Amino acid sequence: xxxxxxxxxxxxxxxxxxxxxxxxxxxxxxxxxxxxxxxxxxxxxxxxxxxxxxxxxxxxxxxxxxxxxxxxxxxxxxxxxxxxxxxxxxxxxxxxxxxxxxxxxxxxxxxxxxxxxxxxxxxxxxxxxxxxxxxxxxxxxxxxxxxxxxxxxxxxxxxxxxx
Amino acid sequence: xxxxxxxxxxxxxxxxxxxxxxxxxxxxxxxxxxxxxxxxxxxxxxxxxxxxxxxxxxxxxxxxxxxxxxxxxxxxxxxxxxxxxxxxxxxxxxxxxxxxxxxxxxxxxxxxxxxxxxxxxxxxxxxxxxxxxxxxxxxxxxxxxxxxxxxxxxxxxxxxxxxxxxxxxxxxxxxxxxxxxxxxxxxxxxxxx
Numbered sequence: 243x244x245x246x247x248x249x250x251x252x253x254x255x256x257x258x259x260x261x262x263x264x265x266x267x268x269x270x271x272x273x274x275x276x277x278x279x280x281x282x283x284x285x286x287x288x289x290x291x292x293x294x295x296x297x298x299x300x301x302x303x304x305x306x307x308x309x310x311x312x313x314x315x316x317x318x319x320x321x322x323x324x325x326x327x328x329x330x331x332x333x334x335x336x337x338x339x340x341x342x343x344x345x346x347x348x349x350x351x352x353x354x355x356x357x358x359x360x361x362x363x364x365x366x367x368x369x370x371x372x373x374x375x376x377x378x379x380x381x382x383x384x385x386x387x388x389x390x391x392x393x394x395x396x397x398x399x400x401x402x403x404x405x
Numbered sequence: 406x407x408x409x410x411x412x413x414x415x416x417x418x419x420x421x422x423x424x425x426x427x428x429x430x431x432x433x434x435x436x437x438x439x440x441x442x443x444x445x446x447x448x449x450x451x452x453x454x455x456x457x458x459x460x461x462x463x464x465x466x467x468x469x470x471x472x473x474x475x476x477x478x479x480x481x482x483x484x485x486x487x488x489x490x491x492x493x494x495x496x497x498x499x500x501x502x503x504x505x506x507x508x509x510x511x512x513x514x515x516x517x518x519x520x521x522x523x524x525x526x527x528x529x530x531x532x533x534x535x536x537x538x539x540x541x542x543x544x545x546x547x548x549x550x551x552x553x554x555x556x557x558x559x560x561x562x563x564x565x566x567x568x569x570x571x572x573x574x575x576x577x578x579x580x581x582x583x584x585x586x587x588x589x590x591x592x593x594x595x596x597x598x
Contacts (some may be wrong), residue, residue, distance in 0.1 A: 246436065254433040262426050273426075282438045286506050293507070303507065310513040332437040344418050359590075363510060369420040382509025396413045403416055 250288055252372065257304050258284075260370060264305070267378045268312040272350035285313045298379065305372060308327040309363045346403075353402035364388065365395045454491065476549050484543030486535045493527055514591065521588040530582040540570070 250314045269275035286307050294303060316402045356360055360381070378388040429435065461484050496501045500523075504516055543566060551559050 247433075250437070251433040252434070255428060258428045258432065259425055261506075262421060263420075266423075281436065281439070284432070285440055287439055288433075290507055305505045306509070309510050310508075313510060313514060314517055343419070343422065345422065350416060350419060360510070360514075369417055371417075371421075380510060382511035399416060400413050403434050404411060 246292060249293055253287065253291070253300065254284060255302070258302070261304065261308050262288050263371060264308050267351065267354050267369070268315065268362065269287075270355045271311060271348055273398075279312060279391045284313075286311060298324065299376075302372075302376045302380060305367060305370075307377070309367070309380055311357055312363070329358065350403060353399055356402065357398070361391070361395050364391060365399060368392050424497050443595060454495075459489065473549075475545055479542045479545035479549075482545070486538040486542065488531070490535050493531060497527070499522060518588065518591050521584055524584050525581070525588060528577070528584065534589065536570075556574075 258280070261283050262276055265276040265279035265283065266273070277399075283304075287304060290307070294300070298306075354365065357365065364377060367380065368374075374388055374392065375385055377392070378385040381388065383391075383395060383400060429582075465471070465477075465480060465484075470480055500520060504513070504520065506513065510514075547563075551564055554562070
């Protein structure tokens with residue numbers, strides 16, 4: 243049990259950021275919701291950790307649990323306001339840069355929100371840099387089909403982000 | 406002015422460049438405690454339900470309800486229908502918590518659709534039957550209530566039962582609509598995963 247607990251601590255520490263970012267994508271950038279989802283994911287990771295058999299990499303296993311947990315997560319639609327393009331420019335460069343980043347991220351979340359849940363999962367995994375072979379295994383779709391879909395979603399997302 | 410992201414690579418680098426969130430202190434411990442808490446609460450719920458059934462049976466024997474056929478049948482219908490409803494609900498909760506999340510998203514989606522279809526089946530077929538049986542039991546009890554209770558209390562029971570039925574129906578309706586929309590989202594919005 244102690245060994246399992248220390249393994250879980252390790253898994254938690256090394257995957258929390260990744261899982262949180264993914265949850266944030268599902269939660270349309272809402273930090274509170276992302277934390278709740280993240281907690282739900284790690285509850286499931288802890289419950290199933292003893293049955294993890296090294297058939298896949300630990301990170302792939304965790305991504306699979308994250309995607310499935312977020313798939314059953316339904317909430318009232320909440321739309322983040324799209325950034326206003328003509329807002330006054332800040333004086334300080336750093337602050338300006340920070341705002342630009344925030345605005346870009348909000349606009350990205352809004353674009354991701356428009357995708358279907360399946361496409362959302364695929365593109366979030368792609369953004370996280372998960373290899374396409376692993377995305378195919380996580381989603382249960384063959385590699386070639388995933389490749390084509392990623393290409394299509396990339397075009398869709400880029401078009402939306404350019405608006 | 407916001408600098409637009411013009412390529413996917415730019416989007417990806419923005420994504421990677423997100424401000425890192427602080428990992429909760431002792432977060433893993435909190436999760437383990439939470440899981441233990443959930444298990445403890447489940448055990449407590451089971452004990453409470455078991456005790457409730459025992460109390461109802463004891464009450465049934467105490468008032469010697471089995472000697473009066475109509476009262477006995479009415480009580481059995483009411484208690485039985487409630488017990489079936491609680492049983493169905495517990496079974497659903499158990500089924501949902503036991504859904505295997507360690508499978509591919511497409512297989513998981515199939516399982517979750519089957520779960521929600523089962524829920525809709527319960528709501529649309531079992532729930533109306535259960536409410537009907539419960540109401541029949543209640544109506545069968547009315548003459549005994551009238552004979553043994555004051556007219557004011559009898560009226561109170563009659564009116565409150567209708568109000569409770571209306572409120573309950575409203576909540577059941579809301580729940581049905583919620584689960585139907587979940588099912589619709591799962592089946593319509595994602596023609597394939």
